Amino acid sequence: MSLAVGIDLGTTNSVVAVATPTGVEFALGASGERIHPSVVSYPPDGAVVVGLEGRRLRPDYPAHTIYSAKRLIGQNVRAPLVQLALTGLPFPVEEGPNQQPLIVVGSRRLTVPEVSAQVLGYLKRCAERQLGQQVTDAVITVPANFTDAQRQATREAGRLAGLEVMRLLNEPTAAALAYGFGQHKDETVAVFDFGGGTFDVSLLTVRDEVFEVLATDGDFFLGGDDIDRSIAEFLAAELNRQQRIDPRGDPGLMTRLTIAAEEIKLHLSEATSAEGEIDGLLYQGRALTLPFRLTRAQLEELIRGYVERTIDLTRNVLTAANVSIDSVTEVVCVGGSTRIPLVRQRLAELFQRQPALRINPDEVVAQGAAIQAGSLSGALFHGGGMATRDAVPTAALSPLASGEVPWSRAAAAPVRPILLDVTPATLRISTAGGYSEPILEKNLPTPIERTRVFTTAHDSQTRVVIECGRGEHRKFADNEPLGTLILDELPPRRRGEVRIEVTFRVDPDGILHVRARDADTGIAREASLTILGAPARKAA
Amino acid sequence: MAWTKAQVLAWLDEVEPRADGRSHFDWLELPPTASPRPVQDAFHTVARSRHPDLFRTSLSERDFDRLTRMYAKVANAYAELRGPTGAADYLRKRRDSGAPVVTEPAPPPAASPIDPAKAMNARALAFYRRAEGALRTGNRATAVLNIKAAIAADPASALLRAALAELTQP
Numbered sequence: 001m002s003l004a005v006g007i008d009l010g011t012t013n014s015v016v017a018v019a020t021p022t023g024v025e026f027a028l029g030a031s032g033e034r035i036h037p038s039v040v041s042y043p044p045d046g047a048v049v050v051g052l053e054g055r056r057l058r059p060d061y062p063a064h065t066i067y068s069a070k071r072l073i074g075q076n077v078r079a080p081l082v083q084l085a086l087t088g089l090p091f092p093v094e095e096g097p098n099q100q101p102l103i104v105v106g107s108r109r110l111t112v113p114e115v116s117a118q119v120l121g122y123l124k125r126c127a128e129r130q131l132g133q134q135v136t137d138a139v140i141t142v143p144a145n146f147t148d149a150q151r152q153a154t155r156e157a158g159r160l161a162g163l164e165v166m167r168l169l170n171e172p173t174a175a176a177l178a179y180g181f182g183q184h185k186d187e188t189v190a191v192f193d194f195g196g197g198t199f200d201v202s203l204l205t206v207r208d209e210v211f212e213v214l215a216t217d218g219d220f221f222l223g224g225d226d227i228d229r230s231i232a233e234f235l236a237a238e239l240n241r242q243q244r245i246d247p248r249g250d251p252g253l254m255t256r257l258t259i260a261a262e263e264i265k266l267h268l269s270e271a272t273s274a275e276g277e278i279d280g281l282l283y284q285g286r287a288l289t290l291p292f293r294l295t296r297a298q299l300e301e302l303i304r305g306y307v308e309r310t311i312d313l314t315r316n317v318l319t320a321a322n323v324s325i326d327s328v329t330e331v332v333c334v335g336g337s338t339r340i341p342l343v344r345q346r347l348a349e350l351f352q353r354q355p356a357l358r359i360n361p362d363e364v365v366a367q368g369a370a371i372q373a374g375s376l377s378g379a380l381f382h383g384g385g386m387a388t389r390d391a392v393p394t395a396a397l398s399p400l401a402s403g404e405v406p407w408s409r410a411a412a413a414p415v416r417p418i419l420l421d422v423t424p425a426t427l428r429i430s431t432a433g434g435y436s437e438p439i440l441e442k443n444l445p446t447p448i449e450r451t452r453v454f455t456t457a458h459d460s461q462t463r464v465v466i467e468c469g470r471g472e473h474r475k476f477a478d479n480e481p482l483g484t485l486i487l488d489e490l491p492p493r494r495r496g497e498v499r500i501e502v503t504f505r506v507d508p509d510g511i512l513h514v515r516a517r518d519a520d521t522g523i524a525r526e527a528s529l530t531i532l533g534a535p536a537r538k539a540a
Numbered sequence: 541m542a543w544t545k546a547q548v549l550a551w552l553d554e555v556e557p558r559a560d561g562r563s564h565f566d567w568l569e570l571p572p573t574a575s576p577r578p579v580q581d582a583f584h585t586v587a588r589s590r591h592p593d594l595f596r597t598s599l600s601e602r603d604f605d606r607l608t609r610m611y612a613k614v615a616n617a618y619a620e621l622r623g624p625t626g627a628a629d630y631l632r633k634r635r636d637s638g639a640p641v642v643t644e645p646a647p648p649p650a651a652s653p654i655d656p657a658k659a660m661n662a663r664a665l666a667f668y669r670r671a672e673g674a675l676r677t678g679n680r681a682t683a684v685l686n687i688k689a690a691i692a693a694d695p696a697s698a699l700l701r702a703a704l705a706e707l708t709q710p
Contacts, residue, residue, distance in 0.1 A: 166596070210584050322623075378597040416542070416594060418587050444619040445583075447592070449612035458675060463706070477658075505612060508592065 004137035004166060004377035005127050006369025008174070009119065009154065011070040011197030011223060012336065014038045015366035016123040018131060019374030024178075024367045027127035035362055036126070040118040041065040042105045050122035059280070062090040062255035064105055068225055069115045071197045073157070074150030077101040081221045088229050088258070090251035100153075113153050117160035124161060138163045139373040141365050142510075143198040144170040145218035145424045147470060148482060151511050166376045168509040171195075172202035173213055173421050174368030175334045179359060180206040181371055181417050187329040188214075190317075192347060192355070193365075194310055195335035197223040201314045203321045203328070212420040214321035215443045217313045222306060224265070224337045230302045231261035231294070235278070239290050245283055256281055264294055269339045272296045300342045311346050320443055331355040334364055375416040421446050427504055427512055428479065430467035432457050436476035439504040449505040453519070456500070460492035464500055466516050487516045487525050543589045545598050551590065552606050559610065564617035564630055572631060576624060583618040586611075656699060664694035671703070683707055 005027070008015045013035045016027045026034045029051055041049040041057040042064045049057055058065040068089075075082045077095045086093050094109065096102035102109045120140070127135045140163075142154055151168050158165035172191035179189065185206045193200040200218035204211055235257045236247050247253035260278045267274045273295040281288040318325060331347060333355045338344065348354050374380035422443045428436040431454075439452055456464060464487045471479030487500065499519035506512055517524040543551075555562065565572045568582040592608045599607060621627050656668055667690035674682035687704045694700065 207584065210587060212580075212584070376593060376596050418584075418591050419593065420583075420587060420591075445615040447608055447612045448615040448619065449609060450616050450619075459678065505609075508608070 002134045002136040003127070003131060004139070004373040004379065005124075005135050006169075006174070006366050006371070006373045007120065007123055007138050007140045008171070008366035008369060009070065009116065009140055009142075009157075010038055010365075011068050011195055011225065012038060013196070013362065014119055014123055015363055016127050017363075017366040017370035018127060019370045019380055024370045025131075026363065026366070027123065027130045029126055036119075036123060037067070038070065038116075038119050039065060039067045040069070040115050042108070044106065048118055050118050051126075059256065059259065062252050064091070066091060066103055066105070066110075066115050068197055069103075069112050069119075071221070071225065072101045072103075073112045073116055074147065074153035075101060075112075076149075085221070085225075088232075088254065090255045113157040113160055116154070116157035120157055120161035120163060124163060136162075136164055137166050137373065137377055139167045139169050139369045139376065140165055141169050141171045141174050141369050143193075143195075143218060143220050144172050144200045144202055144213075144216040144421075145198075145220050146510070147220075147425075147480065148510075148512055150220070151509060155509070167372060169369055169372050169419070170200070170202070170213075170216070170421055170424075170510070171365050172200045172216065172334065173204070173211065173419055174366075174372065175332055175359075175364045176202070176204045176206065176211055176213075176368070177371055177417055177419065178364045178368035179330070179332050179356070180211065181209070181368075182415070184208055188323060188327050189330045189332060190314070190328050190351065191332045191334060192310070192314065192338060193218075193334035194337035194343060195223050196337070197221070197225050199223060199310050199313065199337075201310070201317050203317050203323055209415055210418045210420065212445075213422045213443075214323065215317045216422055216424055217317045217320070218424070219309065219313065222309060223335075224262075226306055227265055227303050227337065227340070228258055228261045230306075231264055231299065232257040234294065234298075234302060235261060235290065235292060238292055239281075239288075242290070243288065245288070247281075247283070250283065253281055253283060264292075265299070265340075268294070268296045268299050269341060296341070303340075303342065307340075307342050307346055310343070311350055314347075314350060325351060328353075332359055332364070334359075334361050336362060371417065372419065380416055421510070423448070423506055424510070425470045426472055427482070427506070428469050428471075428476070429454075429502060430465075430469065430476040434476055435474055436469060436479065439502060440506060442472065444506075446506045446510060447508045449503060451501050451503040454500045454502055456490075456493075456495045456498045459495050461495065461498070462490045462492055463488040464490065464498075464516070466500075466502060466514070468504075468512070468514055482512065483514075485514050485516050485525055487518065487523065490518055490523065491521060541588065542594045545595065548590055548595060548599070548607060549603060552603065552610060555610055556606065559613060562613075563634070564621050567614045567617035568621065570621075572627070576622060576626070579618065579621050579627065583614070583622075586614050590614075659699035660690065660694045660697040664690040664697060664700060666690075667693060668700065668703075680707065 003018055005016050005018045015035055017024050028034055029036055031052060033052055036051040037055040039054040041054040041061060043057055043061050071085055076099045078099055092104040094102045094104055101112055103115060124135050138158060140154060140158055142151060154168060155165050172193045175191045176189055187206045189204050189206055191202045198220045199222040202216040203214045205214060240246050264274045275293045278290040281290060328351055331351050338361050423440055423446055426438045426442045427440045428438045431437050440450055466485040468482040469476055469479035470482050473479050501517045501519050503515040504512060515524060515526050570582045590611060592604060592611055595604060595607060620630055657665055660668060667686045671683040671686035674686060684707050687700060687707060691700045
């Protein structure tokens with residue numbers, strides 16, 4: 001038989017897991033690691049090296065080693081935030097067809113889904129080696145506030161990796177599932193997911209097997225990478241001050257400083273000051289050494305703006321869900337950036353309680369994805385619960401591969417989780433005068449379908465242009481454009497007499513489908529919206 | 541508890557043909573007096589028994605799509621009825637329109653979202669506004685002349701070229 005796995009495809013790190021009759025098992029890398037860096041290195045010898053080994057090549061081949069591809073996936077390369085992120089990257093990125101980013105490696109041009117597919121393919125191979133079975137299906141997690149284009153591009157990456165993507169699951173929802181599944185809870189849970197590149201916060205009710213998201217918010221351009229960049233910029237300023245060298249135009253130097261910045265950040269989560277020297281810095285053929293000293297208090301000043309933004313978004317979610325702080329029964333922390341003491345402190349101050357400590361912030365999302373993958377493929381067993389157990393290092397020792405635990409050991413009838421997720425943003429269409437009307441507001445349950453009726457602006461109008469957008473602004477131009485649907489060859493009638501039914505449908509992956517229909521003639525168009533930044537969409 | 545495949549198919553056969561005429565209360569299988577907590581309970585009852593995720597492997601692709609679409613209508617009913625005033629608002633709307641509410645009142649008309657003031661220079665905009673006025677009185681020829689004058693004032697404006705193409709198409 002083939003297996004369905006859960007994959008947390010992260011900005012910095014990825015994790016792959018499978019729900020087995022004895023619990024959730026993580027697939028390990030060649031060195032026994034559970035957490036696989038989302039790094040793909042293309043050294044000049046033509047090899048493709050992924051994961052931990054790929055990350056080891058980063059200092060030697062900064063321009064050939066792609067990291068944080070998730071920050072670029074499904075993005076419009078012209079977006080200001082993307083342009084800002086590109087200034088810190090050691091590998092060149094060009095504009096490709098449909099304004100999607102293309103990563104330049106030597107003479108090759110790679111789409112972002114192609115790079116992410118290398119990570120997914122690597123995870124698939126890790127799982128297959130360990131479990132001794134073929135992996136064909138997967139649930140892949142995405143940030144809750146990912147856009148259509150980002151979701152489409154993530155699906156495309158899965159397809160390129162040879163995976164049937166059963167579902168794109170929102171990361172905070174996956175975390176809540178791992179936290180509450182099989183525990184017969186009746187709780188209101190806040191999931192605070194601060195990762196390498198993205199921030200999400202969701203509020204859920206957990207009632208037995210039903211996980212209902214009440215509201216979600218976030219920022220898909222806010223994460224540990226931004227904190228690393230703040231520290232790297234501090235180090236760059238130090239280098240400039242001490243040695244009159246501005247490293248900002250030098251990708252090799254900035255890569256070294258960014259790697260050092262990440263280490264300093266991790267150290268300052270444990271200690272109150274970091275002091276030392278960064279060596280191995282090469283500048284115009286000279287080897288440099290940069291002595292530095294950074295205290296935790298200094299770091300907190302550098303990053304306070306980012307942390308306060310996460311707290312503000314968390315307050316917004318409480319308001320949107322109409323939930324008071326004292327009715328929140330648990331705070332689940334997800335993502336490596338929640339290890340930063342300032343983040344924990346601000347969260348504890350906001351909720352008047354310490355976050356749940358038994359949750360592993362790096363693994364909980366993959367664990368939830370594995371449970372959902374087991375549920376969707378019909379292979380979920382409910383017996384000993386879905387607590388994680390330690391994975392075994394080699395295929396020969398896995399109780400699954402050795403046949404010690406047969407897959408058919410279904411102790412009891414499976415209880416499957418019901419996940420009720422929501423739309424992360426308002427979906428709207430343009431109307432006369434540059435304004436817009438919402439069709440589906442933010443925080444509505446998905447999958448959902450809603451129809452609204454519109455009419456024409458002019459007499460004898462035979463053509464209606466329906467511009468679709470995503471965002472919370474009344475002026476259409478202030479929202480993110482999603483695409484255009486044109487309904488033409490309408491019979492000429494007086495304005496206001498035409499009834500155009502516009503139906504928005506959000507599927508279980510959170511992807512929008514649009515349909516417009518003239519109620520009188522029955523002329524209809526299904527949207528294939530062309531989304532800027534996304535790879536070309538196949539007919540659904 | 542999850543329904544059997546047969547129960548789901550029977551439900552689809554029952555609700556699909558009359559889908560447009562069903563009220564939000566019908567979809568949630570509620571009397572039209574429900575307060576917020578029962579609305580959520582009703583939605584959870586439907587989700588526990590018929591959520592499409594439960595039938596991904598057991599239904600044919602076609603029946604799975606049917607279920608997803610009908611479930612999406614239940615989700616919409618829940619979205620409209622939940623909250624302290626959801627049910628009351630819905631009942632008022634339905635009473636005002638005198639008929640089962642299947643659609644909402646028509647909001648402002650759909651049209652091009654581009655703000656003309658941003659899409660051309662000021663001189664061209666003056667001609668464009670005159671063209672709009674001419675169109676409102678049904679004078680198409682004058683509108684075309686004014687759009688052409690606007691293009692002369694701002695040859696780079698894509699909106700003006702699109703407007704001319706639309707006005708001069710047979």
